[in-house]
Amino acid sequence: MEKFHGKGVYGAVAIGRLYIFKKKEVQVKRRKIEDADAELERLEAAKGKATEQLRSIYDKALREVGEANAQIFEIHMMMIDDEDYNEAIVEMIQGQGVNAEYAVAITADNFAEMFSSMDDSYMQARAADVRDISNRIIACMNNSKSLYSHSDEKIILCAGDLAPSETVSLDKDKVLAFATAYGSSNSHTAILARNMNIPAIIGLGRDFISRIHDGDLAIADGFSGTFIVNPDEETLSVYRQKQHEEEEKKKLLQELKGKENITLDGRKINIFANIGSVDNIGAVLLNDAGGIGLFRSEFLYLESSDYPTEDAQFKVYRRVLESMAPKKVIIRTLDIGADKQASYFHLEKEENPALGLRAIRLCLSRPDVFKTQLRALYRASVYGKLGIMFPMITSVAELEEILSLCSQVKDELAADNIEFSDNVELGIMIETPAAAVISDRLAPMVDFFSVGTNDLTQYTLACDRQNPNLERFCDIHHEAILRLIEFSAKNAHENGAWIGICGELAADTSLTEVFLRMGIDELSVSPAFVLRVRDAVRRINLS
Numbered sequence: 336m337e338k339f340h341g342k343g344v345y346g347a348v349a350i351g352r353l354y355i356f357k358k359k360e361v362q363v364k365r366r367k368i369e370d371a372d373a374e375l376e377r378l379e380a381a382k383g384k385a386t387e388q389l390r391s392i393y394d395k396a397l398r399e400v401g402e403a404n405a406q407i408f409e410i411h412m413m414m415i416d417d418e419d420y421n422e423a424i425v426e427m428i429q430g431q432g433v434n435a436e437y438a439v440a441i442t443a444d445n446f447a448e449m450f451s452s453m454d455d456s457y458m459q460a461r462a463a464d465v466r467d468i469s470n471r472i473i474a475c476m477n478n479s480k481s482l483y484s485h486s487d488e489k490i491i492l493c494a495g496d497l498a499p500s501e502t503v504s505l506d507k508d509k510v511l512a513f514a515t516a517y518g519s520s521n522s523h524t525a526i527l528a529r530n531m532n533i534p535a536i537i538g539l540g541r542d543f544i545s546r547i548h549d550g551d552l553a554i555a556d557g558f559s560g561t562f563i564v565n566p567d568e569e570t571l572s573v574y575r576q577k578q579h580e581e582e583e584k585k586k587l588l589q590e591l592k593g594k595e596n597i598t599l600d601g602r603k604i605n606i607f608a609n610i611g612s613v614d615n616i617g618a619v620l621l622n623d624a625g626g627i628g629l630f631r632s633e634f635l636y637l638e639s640s641d642y643p644t645e646d647a648q649f650k651v652y653r654r655v656l657e658s659m660a661p662k663k664v665i666i667r668t669l670d671i672g673a674d675k676q677a678s679y680f681h682l683e684k685e686e687n688p689a690l691g692l693r694a695i696r697l698c699l700s701r702p703d704v705f706k707t708q709l710r711a712l713y714r715a716s717v718y719g720k721l722g723i724m725f726p727m728i729t730s731v732a733e734l735e736e737i738l739s740l741c742s743q744v745k746d747e748l749a750a751d752n753i754e755f756s757d758n759v760e761l762g763i764m765i766e767t768p769a770a771a772v773i774s775d776r777l778a779p780m781v782d783f784f785s786v787g788t789n790d791l792t793q794y795t796l797a798c799d800r801q802n803p804n805l806e807r808f809c810d811i812h813h814e815a816i817l818r819l820i821e822f823s824a825k826n827a828h829e830n831g832a833w834i835g836i837c838g839e840l841a842a843d844t845s846l847t848e849v850f851l852r853m854g855i856d857e858l859s860v861s862p863a864f865v866l867r868v869r870d871a872v873r874r875i876n877l878s
């Protein structure tokens with residue numbers, strides 16, 4: 336028996352035979368060619384085929400994981416036609432008289448290296464994409480039917496890494512789970528996996544693949560990120576039991592649909608859901624959430640190659656509001672910066688990006704960008720029940736500036752005879768210790784607080800949330816954090832505001848009673864956790 340530890344990106348347990356996914360070796364040899372035009376024709380034909388394949392992968396992704404997640408394949412189609420990329424290939428074929436496969440492979444290496452050396456993490460991620468499309472073009476030139484193949488049996492798919500196109504091409508009916516040596520939880524692959532509901536573990540270590548064998552029995556525990564190969568009978572039965580319990584829990588939880596979030600002694604609480612895209616609304620409705628407590632609007636920006644226009648944003652916000660009406664939808668304004676980078680913002684490299692020009696700081700430094708978003712939000716407000724919340728607040732002055740920009744936007748809309756609702760709630764995230772400590776000053780200025788425990792933890796405990804080596808120093812139940820939440824709740828209520836929690840801690844059912852006792856009014860969690868938290872609430876007696 337051997338255990339590997341990685342990061343679970345989708346919580347579930349799978350037990351099965353593992354299959355090592357090998358990318359079909361794309362053997363590219365340098366050949367001298369006589370007829371450059373014929374070679375260019377081969378290249379064009381392969382590009383056409385590759386685009387066709389990508390279009391059908393895009394359609395599949397669109398059906399299975401929604402538009403936002405499918406977009407990566409549109410980007411791939413665009414990359415195939417990228418002028419610089421194509422010029423480099425054609426120049427090699429014509430200038431050096433080499434075969435097209437070789438020119439594509441070398442160009443892919445050069446571009447990937449260039450992307451990897453960029454400071455911007457978004458651009459760095461493009462390195463995998465350029466290799467992915469280039470391998471596809473080469474495979475098309477060699478008439479390979481597919482980049483990989485696997486058996487019909489249901490398997491746990493293991494790989495060094497998986498390109499987004501490979502993840503989405505997986506036949507979900509055959510794959511029980513997947514486990515990779517590399518990868519990060521913010522990669523497209525991880526995001527796609529979560530949306531496809533496939534148990535997944537990433538970052539299992541560089542020697543992961545060399546230490547496992549096709550056909551080995553394995554357990555993938557997506558909750559803890561543990562991957563066990565050739566488990567002994569005892570371990571196997573522990574996990575079979577766990578799997579069974581999870582299934583039973585899921586079934587039981589379904590019975591809670593339509594029921595109230597009420598404690599045994601009658602205290603009610605709202606349980607809302609967090610989303611990153613309109614595509615997640617299905618899961619929100621399916622899990623019977625009372626509303627949306629956090630729509631991370633920055634994903635709209637991260638998925639675009641340029642600033643999303645007011646109209647494009649309006650359409651998305653309107654769709655979310657209409658789909659959820661009459662339930663409340665709280666949309667958080669842009670939280671770009673730190674780990675969430677969009678290249679077209681051209682942000683300077685920072686020594687400490689988590690402490691840098693992120694979120695509201697960026698918006699206040701770029702009022703044009705901020706006002707575009709606010710206009711789109713207010714325009715959409717007539718289509719449902721909207722709340723707008725602002726991230727990373729640290730001072731009264733910032734909030735004053737924000738509120739004045741909101742008034743300006745409303746005045747401008749009114750002057751243009753554009754309709755907006757008068758009942759938009761405004762709130763702030765309590766995710767810095769500063770905001771919690773001055774919450775008595777901030778509360779009278781807003782309708783609500785929403786505690787972002789992910790950042791509140793990182794800033795209070797001085798633990799970079801991106802750093803996997805800090806786990807033992809980062810006590811998510813630390814008394815300091817709980818005290819800051821309690822203090823903020825008291826100040827919110829004393830000033831007529833309500834308070835919710837939208838960070839990951841909201842889903843921690845070992846704290847549900849603590850939060851209820853603090854007077855927390857709303858917990859906003861991933862859609863899959865809504866019924867679990869409802870269950871916890873309904874078992875609590877506060878009297």
Ligand code: PEP
Pocket residue numbers: 629631670766786787788789790791837838839
């Ligand atoms: C948080 O910080 O807790 C939060 C909800 O926001 P994000 O995780 O998007 O920073």
Ligand code: MG
Pocket residue numbers: 726766787789790
């Ligand atoms: Mg945050």
